[in-house]
Amino acid sequence: KAGVTQTPRYLIKTRGQQVTLSCSPISGHRSVSWYQQTPGQGLQFLFEYFSETQRNKGNFPGRFSGRQFSNSRSEMNVSTLELGDSALYLCASSPWDSPMNTEAFFGQGTRLTVV
Amino acid sequence: AQSVTQLGSHVSVSEGALVLLRCNYSSSVPPYLFWYVQYPNQGLQLLLKYTTGATLVKGINGFEAEFKKSETSFHLTKPSAHMSDAAEYFCAVCGTYKYIFGTGTRLKVLA
Numbered sequence: 001k002a003g004v005t006q007t008p009r010y011l012i013k014t015r016g017q018q019v020t021l022s023c024s025p026i027s028g029h030r031s032v033s034w035y036q037q038t039p040g041q042g043l044q045f046l047f048e049y050f051s052e053t054q055r056n057k058g059n060f061p062g063r064f065s066g067r068q069f070s071n072s073r074s075e076m077n078v079s080t081l082e083l084g085d086s087a088l089y090l091c092a093s094s095p096w097d098s099p100m101n102t103e104a105f106f107g108q109g110t111r112l113t114v115v
Numbered sequence: 116a117q118s119v120t121q122l123g124s125h126v127s128v129s130e131g132a133l134v135l136l137r138c139n140y141s142s143s144v145p146p147y148l149f150w151y152v153q154y155p156n157q158g159l160q161l162l163l164k165y166t167t168g169a170t171l172v173k174g175i176n177g178f179e180a181e182f183k184k185s186e187t188s189f190h191l192t193k194p195s196a197h198m199s200d201a202a203e204y205f206c207a208v209c210g211t212y213k214y215i216f217g218t219g220t221r222l223k224v225l226a
Binding site: 004006031033035042043045048050055056058090092096099100102103104105106107108109111 | 147149151156157158159160161164166167205209211212213214215216217218219
């Protein structure tokens with residue numbers, strides 16, 4: 001069974017630009033979550049999608065957005081990039097079809113550097 | 116609100132010594148708890164999880180954790196550290212369609 005695939009692995013962008021990150025979940029998983037990891041703030045939840053619906057959102061500005069497609073693949077977009085957006089962005093895939101079935105599988109992440 | 120506290124941002128042990136990484140949680144409902152490991156430039160890998168049932172949970176790579184409700188703890192242990200255990204470890208509690216992570220503990224294994 002293929003794991004969670006995130007593309008690209010590394011990205012360098014300039015302040016003010018926008019970026020789109022992609023995540024392909026494990027086959028059969030309908031829940032995709034996104035997390036931002038930085039040395040200062042640790043792992044912070046961005047948002048979660050299940051069957052194309054956003055069910056939860058973290059405390060991030062509106063510049064951060066996401067979506068999920070009918071095949072469960074997900075993208076997140078960050079507009080008007082700031083230096084502080086430099087981070088490792090992790091995608092997690094889960095069945096999350098019941099309270100007992102919440103084990104999440106993480107991708108290797110996309111390392112975004114904003115210069 | 117749910118939260119997780121990991122005591123000790125850095126822990127050093129000698130190879131072959133006991134590994135003990137501490138995690139305390141706060142939750143108003145029965146918690147689902149997890150330990151993840153992260154190697155450099157990698158994503159998170161699940162070590163073990165507690166949902167219901169047996170309070171002593173065994174995971175991969177010889178790790179185990181015990182859920183203690185009275186102490187609101189879920190400490191991670193391994194009887195004998197190996198050099199390959201050097202990594203960062205995260206404790207997490209499952210919230211509403213999200214994980215709440217602790218700040219992580221970086222484990223260093225000394226030869």
